[in-house]
Amino acid sequence: MPSNVPNGVANGDHKGQIRYIPLSYHSTSNATNDSADNASANDDSTNDDSSARRLILSLRPEWSCPESKIEFVRFTDGITNTLLKAVNRKPRLSKEQIDGDAILLRAYGHGTDVLIDRLREAQNHELLMKHGLAPALLARFDNGMMYRYIQGRPCQPSDLRNPSIYLAVARRIAQWHATVPCLHEPTTGKNGVADASHGSSLDDIAPGKPIPNTWTVMQKWIRALPTKTEAQRSRQSELQRELSWLVQKLSQRPGLGKNGLVFAHCDLLCGNVIIEPKGHGTNGTSNGHGGCQPGEPQPPSVNFIDYEYATPSPAAFDLANHFAEWGGFDCDYSVLPTRAQRLEFIQEYVHVYFSLVEKPGNDKSFDEEAEVQKLFAEVDMFRGVPGFYWGIWALIQATISHIDFDYAKYAEVRLSEYWAWRDAIEGSREATGKEVPLREKRWAQLK
Secondary structure, X not given: OOOOOOOOOOOXXXXXXXXXXXXXXXXXXXXXXXXXXXXXXXXXXXXXXXXXXXXXXXXXHHHHOOOOOEEEEEEEOOOOOEEEEEEEOOOOOOHHHHHHOOEEEEEOOOOHHHOOOHHHHHHHHHHHXXXXXXXXXXXXXXXXXXXXXOOOEXXXXXXXXXXXXXXXXXXXXXXXXXXXXXOOEOOOOOOOOOOOOOOOOXXXXXXXXXXXXXHHHHHHHHHOOOOOOHHHHHHHHHHHHHHHHHHHHHOOXXXXXXXXXXXXXXXXXXXXXXXXXXXXXXXXXXXXXXXXXXXXXXXXXXXXXXXXXXXXXXXHHHHHHXXXXXXXXXXXXXXXXXXXXXXXXXXXXXXXXXXXXXXXXXXXXXXXXXXXXXXXHHHHHOOOHHHHHHHHHHHHHHHHOOOOOOHHHHHHHHHHHHHHHHHHHHOHHHHHOOOOOHHHHHHHOOX
């Protein structure tokens, strides 16, 4: 249901209607974790995290009453942020009542402001609240935010391969893309770049595309890469050339949404997909597609969390990026969606998307199957871009993160996906007789 919390802070300052608490979170753990990126949680109630407690009590002073019992659940195994679930286990409350009043506290990973526009993230959250697609944002603080807990459980990678779950994901993505307007900024000449020493502005990266967008995000990240050594400078130059090639090849292709851009999540890994409890579903449809007949069990429904990477993007990128996440952080290419699974997913997506937007032409001339085949081909064309995107991201994380994760290795794995796709696009693999990589083999597999 849409939130009743007012939609403020349009310009990201601290004077809007979303409350600002002038405190910071300081982790007592040696490692930083992120529930949005995982599906496991540990009871951390024995660890009296004083900064988290201060933040929660600033938001909920009534939780300081004698009968309150504040506990924290730390979600683990992530590679970006810290996320705690704060609950008040007052006597005589059921688990559902406790979860209904629970709060999620998310603290940003060290140095991630170079990757993520945190003010824009808050704007994204508020925009999604208005459309009933995000939990209520309760407050922001110096290095994070607090919002209502979404009841349900985060997906595991194996869940994403369950047809009932991936069709629910398709319906929810279609809702995002069809109903949430893109937030664009006026062309400024810099678009977030701290100085003009980098040469041309981000406005020029993908001519004709409003900013920000997927292309400008990647450009900002390339400019943020380390350049202390000759090898680093050479790597940056190489990736800049590749981005220019990608933009020329893909950015002007026709796609869904105005200017070929939709409001995209851009980080739909398994832990950011929440399977709702039965009876809480909100992403079925009234025409029976994805819904159920009287007497039939209700199909699963899902929600999305963590909107820090959300930005206007080609729909095909958002879908290709989600498909890449079927393999999890281990990049298990043997379980990526086959052609048959991608087709089923895209059929569901297209059906729901065009039930929510004005169809091209008229209803009689609209060819849903043609739209399915068109988007299927676009997703196939974009399949290598997520590897490029997250490869750059990981190269930056390798220099700033305090998390015990081998970002440098992860960067090379993800970038290798991009190079394999590029070889396929240009036909260079066949010319040199290289073996087809497992990821490309799986992508071409029929069933």
